Amino acid sequence: MLTIIKSALEKSFTYSEYRAFVSQLIKEGKSTGNDQSADLLHYSELNEVRMNRLEKTLKMDAEILAALQKINTKQTWLVIAEGWCGDVAQILPILKLMTDSVDNIELKVVFRDENDTLMSEFLTNGARSIPKLIILDENLEVINHWGPRPEAAKNLILDYKAKHGIVDEPAKIALQKWYLDDKGMTTMKEIVAMLQ
Template sequence: MKIPVAKALFNSHSYLEYRKLVSDLLLEGKSTGNEQSEDLKQYSELNETRMNRLDKTMKITDENNLKLKNLNSEYIWLVISEGWCGDAAQLLPIINKMAVDSGKIELKIVLRDENDELMKLFLTNKNKSIPIVIVVDKETGSVLGKWGPRPKGATDLITDYKKEFGVIDETAKTNLQLWYLHDKGISTQNELINLMLDLES
């Protein structure tokens, strides 16, 4: 196992611990991460509401549920996240539900800014984009693959917007949230399951 991965796992949080950590910081008027600002705090508050809703409403399709339960090995999904990240708020409830439903995957979450060494191993186009799901073989501790920071449809939406307007502004962020709303977590489920099935074959 790579040392940064082992270190991160040692300092990781369960989904419920992560949710509590973010909530407790909000009570102090703070967000997770090294940087503190009114904007980041507001994003965290918005994400808290979003995650509460998704935890109640998010469903894994029957077909995907079956595929998860039929995985041959046991895994850890180590996710790099932060409380202020809009994509993480949309994706973590799905990732958590998939892990729970599978009976074969343990979900562990770490904060990006506290795990810089780990983050540097999983950059996206040289950026510290999150969330990133790192797939670890539970038995051997070896890193098998990664997924993130967002499903292909959402990535394409942002890439196309940036090409057309040169920036990622509030409109782009709103469009992205609408994309997630309409997708209902299906793309994320399918992509993660395809990754797991590829790893097993």
């Protein structure tokens, strides 16, 4: 596992590098990942807008900040992502806010399709679901992992799929509305609870 983690970290991006890379691809009419389509480009463009908004509006409450400040060892938060993924667009700015709040946590981002071996170690029910947050200690050992979405958001999609048989555009809209109303609080609370 250590070799896989080190290999991924060698190809990783900082948050700002990730944002710049995805933006450049969009200007070139491309999305991240192995597959290219008009839909994936459209989702990438939508996510760029979402992330810009979240960077300006996300707030962290004092309780979350206090819990993060109790982390007294160096950590790396490695996130498996793709620019076209709506959940990534909602979660990554939250992780950026959290890691920016403390000095000893570094945020790194890797692309799923370029890190298949890593992704294979962190499947969700056999699927390559993203984002996936992998929390590493100072020796790059896995402390814990989280993702691809908060429990309530996961249940929203599972319930919708059980009722309608598919995850279609109305389901995606309902999920984005859930994220908008939640303002990142559930994600922050789940991650902090996992660290304690």
